[in-house]
Amino acid sequence: MKTYLLALFSCFFLTARAQSDLAVVGARVYPSPGTPPIEHGVVLIKNGKIVAVGDQQQVKVPANLRVIDGKGLVLLAGFWNSHVHFMSPVWEHADSLPAAQLTAQLTEMLTSHGFTHAFDLATLNFRNLRALRDRVRSGEVDGPAILSAGEPFVPPNGSPFYVRPIKLPEISTPEDAVAYVKKQLDAGADAIKIWSASPIGDNNSGDAD
Template sequence: MKKLVSALAISTALLSVGLTATASAEKIALVGGRLIDGTAEVPIQNSVILVEDGIIQKVGNQDSLPVPEGYRIVSTEGHDVLPGLWESHAHIQLVGHSNYRHWQANYRDRQVTEIMPAALVQLLLAGVTSARDLGAPLEDTVAIKKRLADGEIPGPTLYTSGPFLQAEVDDWQSHYRWEVKSVSDARAKVKRLDEAGMEIIKLIDQDDMDRDVALAIVDEAHKRGMKVVAHAHKPDEIRIGVEIGIDNFEHTGLTTAPGYPQDVLDTLVERTATGIFDGLLFWTPTMEGLFTYPDLVKNPEQLDDACWKRGLKPDTIADIAQSIEKPGHLEYSQLTPVRTPTIKNKIRQLKETGVMMLIGTDVGIPMKFHCQTTWHEMAVWVHDLGFDPMDTIRAATYWPAVMMGVQDKYGSVTPGKVADIIAVRGDVLKYMNIIRDVDMVMKDGVVYKQNGVVDEELLANFGKD
């Protein structure tokens, strides 16, 4: 639990500084909406949620829980009220530019001052109150977490991996990807990440490592209370990952194969049969961008949405825009149309193995913006791939908190939890895509957005005394 406490400390620290402290100390009652609380409980009609000092005090309905004196009432009538969303696979060092080499060469010195803060505020205003950042330079990650902890910038509660760990790395990537060549090197690098405040280890190409090296990474991470996520692009990455004890697989494969080999599926079934609650095997498929790419090429209008420009400088915006001007021409995506038809079968296969799937999007990669992709993924899960709406909401709220071991503080709207709450106008269980327009965002008991209107004054004065 040591590493998980550090992320909670960041959120708690925000309650003790500047303007945020004043706002969060306010007693707020959210009244009227249908509450989908993130647990297995049925929704509560005409709900009442009492929040004080950033913590949920009581939950009930208007018949059973009167609002005490001293609470400011925020109406949620006509809304579905949910726990704040989790984005389980983010890249806050990236904001949609199509050329990675260009981006790394030209924007390294802007990460902590411009790029990462922009990504974080965009996530927050889209209703994402917790995020896992999986792959960035260590010094930048440490610096941005400090800015969050010091209350200088707004954003989700952030869980981070720092650099990828892998077998081989190109020189131009070496500041955010680390080669690991031996058992001693594996343990030393995990130790360094742990001591820098990372909660997660991100492992890729584990099938290209000596097995003892990959095993040492996982073993050292688990000894230190860290979670290990790993790529699942190749069958051998999955086979090795299960053997060495990966906690969470990421993605659905880079190839055009129609599905996973049967022995891989059998291995996953055996793994999911060995644990109950603590032994869950998680999977973040990050497949919406693959599934919808042909539609994006036909209608790229969403790339013109001004939401992704928030917090970015004009020259940054212009550079990103020119890089994605022709979505169908991007080298990065040329194989995607051939991969798209495989997604439904792969998702069906994963469902049948019993892995616990999480909402995550690989946001930050080309054309994937922090203000859009989480709701895109949720809508595709329900409307295109047949996931149950309630299961989809829990995959974006409750289960990510369980995966990170912080379900005692986050993931549901229940008494004693941190007041990370959103509200959406309409019936989200029938129309999941309405989650694109989050009308209210509360983080740590602070209301950043209400009736669809962002509190720009709050954002402008964030961190000031």
């Protein structure tokens, strides 16, 4: 089944970029984890968005719409990757890198594997990550929906050893914590990350999201 899934995902993503209105017909469709599959399903996409899902008796394919034959294949709801980081050098200057380059990088890292959502759990440059997220949201760059925990904070002297010589923002009072959380949320964070048991020695580990 893995081969079938990857084949259908690859076909869907590549075709969706080329044409935003299409139909996937005949596949076994799993619309959500808690519902039975739809045998011989139909999925309609218009303007790059799914507008209808059902069996071939319920969903009619409009005339002249491009059709992908899904017989013998399986179509799943998009995957979530809930622990990613966009901190490697290839993501720097996300506001000015060519859209095609960012699309290719996101495809290699996420969308080619079926991920439609990605949750970044820590960044050291939230402005840069917001630029990437905004270009995806605007449609300029093709990629998954991106959520972020923004820039994390730590207790006093709590920066992890593996980010040295960088020191993360240190919070020592409840008032400072409230102010920092508000600042992150106002900047567009979808979650808050606290390294409350930071790894500060080579053999220690632990964090809290």
